[in-house]
Amino acid sequence: MEALAFVIGVVLMVVGLAVSIALHELGHLWPAKKFGVRVGQYMIGFGPTLWSRRIGETEYGVKAIPLGGYISMAGMYPPSPKQVSAAASGHRSGKAGGGFFATMVQDARAANDETLLSEDDDRVFYRLPVWKRVVIMLGGPVMNLLFAIVLFAILLSGIGIQTATTTVSSVSECVIPSESARTECEPTDPQAPAAAAGMQPGDVIVAVDDEPISTFAEAAALIQASPEQAISITVERDGETLTLPLTPVAVEQPVLDARGQPVVGEDGEPQTERVGLAGIRQEVDYLREPVWVAPQMAFERVGAVAGIIWQMPVKVWEAGSTLITGEERDPNGPLSIVGAGRLSGEVAAADAPVLNRVAGFLELLAAVNIALFVFNLIPLLPLDGGHIAVALWEGIKRVWAKVFHRPPPKPVDATKLVPVTFIVVVALIAMGAVLILTDIVNPVSLFG
Incomplete structure (x- = not known):
């Protein structure tokens, strides 16, 4: 099931990318048509065409490789003078001298000229006012x-946003050694501090050691900073405010960096720190x-x-x-x-x-x-x-x-x-x- 879910996630990203590209090209297409530019094609993807349909003067289609897209607008560049210059010089109009890059320039001009109906063609991109051209290109x-x-x-x-609230969702019955793989309590395990203090699921933590808190992270930080020290937990339960005595048990846990990864010391071993543990879990909610x-x-x-x-x-x-x-x-x-x-x-x-x-x-x-x-x-x-x-x-x-x-x-x-x-x-x-x-x-x- 995990492999299938992974594949579904990849497919969703491909579809999401295709939608993003489609919207990008629509951002070019709509103002181009609004400003009267002839648009020959609106294509999503590259490579062989999988499907296309002509509506009016524009062919809309989907190609095999969904890694991009394009619209073909008439007159993206001004018309080249190749027809006149070629006739005057006697050279063939399809070639250009001067090497590789000169040939590339000539080919680009030739491809552009094919989108022009005539020298008097007004429905072309290059004839638009500057602000309209900027709008079209910004649209995508x-x-x-x-x-x-x-x-x-x-x-x-x-x-x-998934956020840990100050409401207690569960209270552990005991403290299980960190090196143990089991999850069930045994008679020899010590009672968890929160259970010994009388905390219950549904309690809302409002203060730790008389210091008001607004997030569960604040409460956890104060508890972790007090291993084997007597502190008080103030909670709201059924409309009442209760102050419960609690002594967090001391446990060793890995030191984590800003990315949540274990910090390794000079000896190559993961670093640990001594922190307080109460044995409670927070309730998670989605805050809009x-x-x-x-x-x-x-x-x-x-x-x-x-x-x-x-x-x-x-x-x-x-x-x-x-x-x-x-x-x-x-x-x-x-x-x-x-x-x-x-x-x-x-x-x-x-x-x-x-x-x-x-x-x-x-x-x-x-x-x-x-x-x-x-x-x-x-x-x-x-x-x-x-x-x-x-x-x-x-x-x-x-x-x-x-x-x-x-x-x-x-x-x-x-x-x-x-x-x-x-x-x-x-x-x-x-x-x-x-x-x-x-x-x-x-x-x-x-x-x-």
Whole structure:
């Protein structure tokens, strides 16, 4: 059953990613059609087409590899002068001299020219005002951000955050030695301090040693800090306030770091500490947050992801180096879709209530959409941020010409940036391959 749950979690992540991509491309499609641009295709995925249907002038379809998507807009770049120049020079219009990158530029221009009906075609992207082009290209990332906010709203305001309350859910009858594997009490086991003090399930802890507490964590910290010391526990029971004397028993427990992992000493052995134990368990409840907390959390995550994205080459290098060194990976570092799928599988297969697993999946999918939002705003082609940067540069040139009473500049020919685009694509593929390999060989795990 655990293996089946893991597979279901991976499948859910693939479906969630496909939905995220579909929404991203819709964010481009809707304003493009609103502004009159001809859109030839709306495709989810890459590779062979599994299904498609033409509605009006646009073909909508799904492809075999759900790792991306695209819409094809007419005139993403200004038309090239290849027809005129080729005729004047006697060269064939399909080739370009000057080497590999020059050929790439020519091929990009040729592919773009095929989307133009004529030189007077007005339903093209490059003829739009700058602000409309920015809106179209921003539409995709913004849809991912909005989807993340919706997911966080479902998580925080619909399901709620699992929180340990100050209500006692159960009281242990005895103290079982930590080295013992049994769970049942034996006659020789000492009575648990909470049971000896008369605590009962349903008691609400309001103070420890006369210090008011608002969370169970505060109560636990005060109890743990008082091994074999007489303290008082103030509880509310059936409308009454009772003060119970309690002496926590001293036990040894591992020292944990901020990530919940055991701290190892210089001798290689796990470090332990002496703490107090009362023998009570807290009641867990789901506390719902106001709806405005969802966008707040989304923007906090945007800042965190942006801090990783601008260091992406370094972070990928660090992750890839663990393949050689065998060191533990940074759990806050970048992941590939393989890594996200593994985490989703772990969440689905976890030994936890179904609601907890649903909440974990929603948080993971929201994080993926935050990453898509930030990543696509990087101002490099072929990413959306690159197209936005080109549009803004053209807008700056137009304002400059207007201020200094110069002729309007020609549209910026982004096909000249194809060599840069090629380098960016190769870098993205290389970093993606390193992350995928690392996520297979040395994956990040939610549970250590």
